[in-house]
Amino acid sequence: MxxxxxxxxxxxxxxxxxxxxxxxxxxxxxxxxxxxxxxxxxxxxxxxxxxxxxxxxxxxxxxxxxxxxxxxxNPEPPLLPRKPEARYEVRRIVGWFDDKFHHEVTSKLLYERVNKKVMKTGFPDSGNVKAGAKAIKYHLDYMAWLLDHRRWLAGDTMTLADFAAAAHLSSLDYISDVDWNRQEAVKDWYAKIKSRPAFRAILADQVPGFPPPAHYADLDF
Amino acid sequence: MxxxxxxxxxxxxxxxxxxxxxxxxxxxxxxxxxxxxxxxxxxxxxxxxxxxxxxxxxxxxxxxxxxxxxxxxNPEPPLLPRKPEARYEVRRIVGWFDDKFHHEVTSKLLYERVNKKVMKTGFPDSGNVKAGAKAIKYHLDYMAWLLDHRRWLAGDTMTLADFAAAAHLSSLDYISDVDWNRQEAVKDWYAKIKSRPAFRAILADQVPGFPPPAHYADLDF
Structure with a gap:
């Protein structure tokens, strides 16, 4: 295995x-x-x-x-489309989240609030937390803009791009750092992906010292 | 075009x-x-x-x-091998340089010494420069370890991995931050890739205020 x-x-x-x-x-x-x-x-x-x-x-x-x-x-079910231009778009969005979003949001909220405590490397830097809380708004708006003319983030099928984005947002949601009321399109997208069987194990995660909020594992959040 | x-x-x-x-x-x-x-x-x-x-x-x-x-x-000439395990290794090394090396070395040397001046965002932080100068040694040793049993970084053919690594090292070489005497295998590898026609335009780069050292464009460095 x-x-x-x-x-x-x-x-x-x-x-x-x-x-x-x-x-x-x-x-x-x-x-x-x-x-x-x-x-x-x-x-x-x-x-x-x-x-x-x-x-x-x-x-x-x-x-x-x-x-x-x-x-x-393991090509089935496919998480990358076939056409080079569609594959490009998936990889661009994966890069967006794993590089830009990670740098501007995840590292400034999750790493400050949780990792520093778990790794015993100090206390949250309030300047970073403030910057992360501001930056996530822009990213949620960007996602809503993408979802305005697409069913999923990179096109009309679910791809690696959705999993990259959902991975970051779910970790931030665990510490209540996502405002789901800001963009309805993003909330609808997250509800769709959150209800997939693949998401179950992630919704069951528990980090000692950091209990998740009630809405974290709720499919009707 | x-x-x-x-x-x-x-x-x-x-x-x-x-x-x-x-x-x-x-x-x-x-x-x-x-x-x-x-x-x-x-x-x-x-x-x-x-x-x-x-x-x-x-x-x-x-x-x-x-x-x-x-x-x-544009599959010709190929810069990714065919087999999934070989493609994995190329992408792993691209990630190594574009994420880890970038974070530990490039951002601490090139961005401190050059970008800050060009973007007018301050002066080099000597702690960062020191950390970058220390970290590059470890990376050169890791490259030498890879090259000990391979002709190129990810295997026996030249791939995206070599271009990712050469892109970082050439930018650092422009500001004399690479000690080519540390690892002969790395120097030999760089000499091979530097002499390719694809490298010519990069060796002709000039950044105002930052003249490159004489060895930068020299194929017999």
Missing amino acids: AKLYHVPLSPFCRKVRLVLAEKKIEVELAEERYWEQDPDFLRRNPAAKVPVLKMDGRTMAESAAICEYIEET | AKLYHVPLSPFCRKVRLVLAEKKIEVELAEERYWEQDPDFLRRNPAAKVPVLKMDGRTMAESAAICEYIEET
């Missing part, structure tokens, strides 16, 4: 978990406190971060490379 | 330039001072960064998505 070294609220790990679940690939989860730099873990991934996936006899790192590998070796 | 909005020392722009040149796709270059947030440019790319490529009637952003698009629409 595949094995995923992860931390529950990491959006990069969640993206891989969603892809595996959607493809119905069974996986054993192992929580990895990667910041403690256990030598065994460093041997598995010299980049010293999660996710790390053991599958098909190999040990893999880098969530984007892992997701493309899963898609190529 | 394709048109690329770029800045000369951006490793992400250089990676795209190298891929276009290797595929013999002609491109017009337009320097874009993206930090000035020109409204016309923001319309082209709401993420407000370079590279932005106009090609085949569309406007594209995010270097990883752009490179995959070019590879899919």
Whole structure:
């Protein structure tokens, strides 16, 4: 069976978990406190971060490379369209969330509020939290703009782009940092993706010291 | 003709330039001072960064998505191997450089020394410069370890992984931040890739106020 070294609220790990679940690939989860730099873990991934996936006899790192590998070796159901221009758009949006959104929002809210406490590296920087809370509004508006003429973020089918976005938003929703009333289109999109069977394990996550709000696992949030 | 909005020392722009040149796709270059947030440019790319490529009637952003698009629409010569496990390894290494190396080295050396001056956002932070100078050693050693049992970084053929790495290293070499004497295998690898026709335009780059060292464009460095 595949094995995923992860931390529950990491959006990069969640993206891989969603892809595996959607493809119905069974996986054993192992929580990895990667910041403690256990030598065994460093041997598995010299980049010293999660996710790390053991599958098909190999040990893999880098969530984007892992997701493309899963898609190529397990094409059903497809999470990347066929045409190059449609594939480009999916990858652009994955990059948007894993780079820009991660830098402007996730790292400023989730990492300040949760990671610093869990890793014992200090207290939340209120300037960062403020900047993240401001930036997420712009990103929700951008998503609404995309969803205004598309059923899913990258087009009319659900793709890796939706999982990348949902991975970040679900982690932020766990700490009540998403204002679902800001954009109805985004709320409708999240309700759709949240109700998929692939999402169940993520909605059951519990991080000691950080109980999720009641609406987190509620499909009628 | 394709048109690329770029800045000369951006490793992400250089990676795209190298891929276009290797595929013999002609491109017009337009320097874009993206930090000035020109409204016309923001319309082209709401993420407000370079590279932005106009090609085949569309406007594209995010270097990883752009490179995959070019590879899919212009497969010759191939810069991604065929087998999923080999493609995974290429993408893992691209991610290593564009994420980890970028964060630990490029942003701490190039952005401190050059971008801050060009964008008029302050002076180099000596703590960052020191951290970057220390981190690059580890990365050069990691490259040497990879090259110990491979001809190129991701295997026995030249791929996107080599261009991603060469894009970062060439930008750092422009400001004399690469110690080519540290690892002979890395120097040999760079000499091979530097002598490709695709590299010529990059070796001719000039940034006002930052003259490159004599060895920068020298194939016998």
